[in-house]
Amino acid sequence: MPSLEEEFFPSTPGKFKIDRGGGHHRQFHRCFSSTSKMFLWALFLIALTASYLSFQSFVDSGSRYFAASWGGIQWEKQVRKSAQIHRGGGMSVLVTGAAGFVGSHVSLALKKRGDGVVGIDNFNSYYDPSLKKARKSMLAEHGVFVVAGDINDGKLLAKLFDVVAFTHVMHLAAQAGVRYAMENPHSYVHSNIAGLVTLLEICKSANPQPAVVWASSSSVYGLNEKSPFSESDRTDQPASLYAATKKAGEEITHTYNHIYGLSITGLRFFTVYGPWGRPDMAYFSFTRNILQGKPITVYRGKNRVDLARDFTYIDDVVKGCLGSLDTSGKSTGSGGKKSGPAPYRIFNLGNTSPVTVPALVSILERHLKVKAKKNVVEMPGNGDVPFTHANISMARREFGYKPTTDLQTGLKKFVKWYLSYYGYNHGKAVN
Numbered sequence: 376m377p378s379l380e381e382e383f384f385p386s387t388p389g390k391f392k393i394d395r396g397g398g399h400h401r402q403f404h405r406c407f408s409s410t411s412k413m414f415l416w417a418l419f420l421i422a423l424t425a426s427y428l429s430f431q432s433f434v435d436s437g438s439r440y441f442a443a444s445w446g447g448i449q450w451e452k453q454v455r456k457s458a459q460i461h462r463g464g465g466m467s468v469l470v471t472g473a474a475g476f477v478g479s480h481v482s483l484a485l486k487k488r489g490d491g492v493v494g495i496d497n498f499n500s501y502y503d504p505s506l507k508k509a510r511k512s513m514l515a516e517h518g519v520f521v522v523a524g525d526i527n528d529g530k531l532l533a534k535l536f537d538v539v540a541f542t543h544v545m546h547l548a549a550q551a552g553v554r555y556a557m558e559n560p561h562s563y564v565h566s567n568i569a570g571l572v573t574l575l576e577i578c579k580s581a582n583p584q585p586a587v588v589w590a591s592s593s594s595v596y597g598l599n600e601k602s603p604f605s606e607s608d609r610t611d612q613p614a615s616l617y618a619a620t621k622k623a624g625e626e627i628t629h630t631y632n633h634i635y636g637l638s639i640t641g642l643r644f645f646t647v648y649g650p651w652g653r654p655d656m657a658y659f660s661f662t663r664n665i666l667q668g669k670p671i672t673v674y675r676g677k678n679r680v681d682l683a684r685d686f687t688y689i690d691d692v693v694k695g696c697l698g699s700l701d702t703s704g705k706s707t708g709s710g711g712k713k714s715g716p717a718p719y720r721i722f723n724l725g726n727t728s729p730v731t732v733p734a735l736v737s738i739l740e741r742h743l744k745v746k747a748k749k750n751v752v753e754m755p756g757n758g759d760v761p762f763t764h765a766n767i768s769m770a771r772r773e774f775g776y777k778p779t780t781d782l783q784t785g786l787k788k789f790v791k792w793y794l795s796y797y798g799y800n801h802g803k804a805v806n
């Protein structure tokens with residue numbers, strides 16, 4: 376069957392062959408009839424294009440209609456209920472990325488201590504959305520409502536602030552992952568830059584303005600060689616686009632603090648791990664592969680030096696997030712105008728004891744009682760840094776941050792969760 380293109384623009388030259396055998400009259404007649412044929416074809420093409428375009432706009436408006444899963448009396452009721460505060464002096468927090476790893480844990484902890492929490496998450500497919508949906512259900516059981524929507528949707532954010540006067544925003548929605556930035560750079564700009572600006576625009580216009588606490592990353596230290604990393608160290612040499620977008624976030628939030636008086640706290644997370652974690656991270660994918668008998672790739676640095684990370688357990692990070700919210704101080708602006716200086720803070724939230732990647736693998740092998748099939752390869756130039764190590768004295772001073780879970784203990788809890796959630800045979804080929 377000829378394709379549509381072939382129908383309209385036949386590639387067989389014979390089909391449009393001009394009859395050279397006849398006289399002028401015949402040639403003129405043929406020419407005239409082919410011109411009128413062309414005219415008809417052109418008309419047909421125009422009609423086809425027009426109907427295609429109107430169909431497209433129908434599909435667009437249709438998808439807009441279907442995507443608008445928010446709004447309405449029932450929806451507003453759910454949002455209000457979820458935002459209700461159940462303790463004296465409590466806060467009402469909008470948590471972005473609430474169906475994510477850190478977001479779901481922070482939402483739950485806030486709710487459990489009596490704060491009001493409303494979540495928002497776009498449930499994208501960077502990793503298995505069913506895990507995000509499971510986190511959402513877990514939160515729903517505890518009375519936290521997670522709105523399905525993107526932080527780039529200013530209308531939705533404005534609506535949420537219309538319905539609830541949030542005192543705080545815990546901004547954890549982001550395109551995470553260091554190495555994926557080489558595959559899909561624009562997703563980092565979309566979420567970590569454009570989405571951040573949309574959110575800050577809404578926050579600065581809100582009345583009252585909320586205090587904003589948000590997730591930066593240890594990756595902003597990039598090629599910094601001074602160890603441990605202190606907040607005052609250089610962060611102008613990012614090694615990945617991911618790190619660059621997080622660093623940009625620190626600068627962008629600074630301008631909103633400076634111009635509009637938004638209270639800002641940026642948290643530099645150090646490789647957070649634990650139950651309900653992110654399947655794209657090494658500890659998670661190693662666990663899956665080890666259990667499935669598949670090989671794992673262990674990167675090694677230059678001169679055969681092992682890579683190391685200051686792996687930080689989720690419960691410690693949650694305490695750091697709550698401590699930051701509790702001490703954030705108030706935004707000073709109203710009606711989009713600053714009326715005095717507001718706090719601008721940045722803290723490391725790490726564990727202060729780096730562990731090498733091979734040591735991480737050994738701990739997993741012990742907990743899983745399975746030997747890993749390791750492929751050790753030199754670290755490709757993919758944005759990774761050789762090591763991370765946090766100095767946490769600032770967070771300790773400001774809100775008593777003190778991590779208490781070492782990697783051995785934290786991974787034990789992770790493995791226990793993993794096996795209860797997926798079972799031993801998850802993804803294994805059945806013979």
Ligand SMILES: O=C(O)[C@H]1O[C@H](OP(=O)(O)OP(=O)(O)OC[C@H]2O[C@@H](n3ccc(=O)[nH]c3=O)[C@H](O)[C@@H]2O)[C@H](O)[C@@H](O)[C@@H]1O
Nearest residue numbers: 551552553592593594644645646656657672673674682759
């Ligand atoms: O805290 C941070 O700043 C960052 O921590 C993690 O990034 P990363 O430390 O690279 O965490 P993993 O992807 O779990 O990698 C951990 C270590 O395992 C290594 N790795 C990773 C994957 C793999 O297949 N093999 C391997 O050896 C990496 O090179 C790295 O040294 C998160 O993915 C980032 O979103 C976060 O911002």
